[in-house]
Amino acid sequence: MDFVELKRRSSTSRRLLLLAGIAAICLFIFRNSSSFSTSVKFSQHEPGVTHVLVTGGAGYIGSHASLRLLKDSYRVTIVDNLSRGNMGSVKVLQELFPEPGRLQFIYADLGDAAAVNKIFSQNAFDAVMHFAAVAYVGESTQEPLRYYHNITSNTLLLVKAMAAHGVKTLIYSSTCATYGEPEKMPITEVTPQSPINPYGKAKKMAEDIILDFSKTSDMAVMILRYFNVIGSDPEGRLGEAPPPELREQGRISGACFDAARGIIPGLKIRGVDYTTPDGTCVRDYIDVTDLIDAHVKALEHAKPSKVGIYNVGTGKGSSVKQFVEACKKATGVDIKIEYLSRRPGDYAEVYSDPSKIRRELNWIARYSLEESLAIAWRWQKVHRNGYN
């Protein structure tokens, strides 16, 4: 080997050494960068940490659930297509929990099987809370196929992905609409389910899919059937802000607050001749903080190969007139009321028997209707345009 050849070789090995050094430094920086450590945290199971996939976590109930889970030290992945939810609520959560590995948001549609499978293959979930859904009874009668697709078919895809990726705990958001118009009140979990609109039917079908699958697997399943959800975070960080175009479909609390803010001239009460104490419809209003507490208790009590089905309501019915009075008190506004004839399809009285969930999960509703509305109003007053 001559001198020139020797020099060439040693300069090549120096260059290789330099390159290896640079590569090692880059790898070190990358491994220690927050995005690497964050994605590793989400993609690997960690002893003592429960990673929950919250579908629909940008929506009203899902965002409150994410807040509670994060507060209780769970790791949370929100998947939402933002069709109805608010990125604003996700931003609030991101600001409250900025540490790597606490919260990630993934924009995806649950109807996209490839996207859903990719999410499951890149993340190590321990449990799923499935909130994502379109959820308006009136709209479901106008667009039934949308409801069967979004609720029933998407739940099927989600359960298939859970089975394929070995995720074994599911908390499912169901509804009292699956019971239809039972003759006997209060509604217990064994009251026959006979839904009368596509929303209730789609949810019942999704329940059936989950229940049939659970018979062939060791999945831990909790099905929670909510009554009418109201209220918001007592510390005023989150609220209910449906897209304005859904105002027409809206729920009574939204309408009351809109009337109190002068966005609509007043409230229309439809039907004053029902066989109820004051002639108006009676419903069971459950506070969102109480509802989420039921979810956390359900998650804690979920057992492999076991199914729990629970009504989540207060057990107390309030009439529309009582609701409006409570809303007037909460807002301090003398809301104008117009009495109209009955709306077809409304039933007189719906309220739950919550004794099973009290007995088995040690859960009770703590907020009264008045407290719940007062808390929600505080948020609504300062968020006239929702999260915008």
Ligand SMILES: NC(=O)c1ccc[n+]([C@@H]2O[C@H](COP(=O)([O-])OP(=O)(O)OC[C@H]3O[C@@H](n4cnc5c(N)ncnc54)[C@H](O)[C@@H]3O)[C@@H](O)[C@H]2O)c1
């Ligand atoms: N609000 C109530 O009174 C009530 C009562 C009973 C049951 N529920 C159930 O609770 C759940 C949450 O309801 P909510 O009131 O928070 O509704 P919401 O509209 O505020 O939230 C639903 C969320 O799901 C998302 N979503 C919808 N379709 C999706 C899809 N295909 N892919 C990804 N994300 C999607 C929306 O963008 C939204 O963020 C629903 O399953 C609903 O049926 C609600």
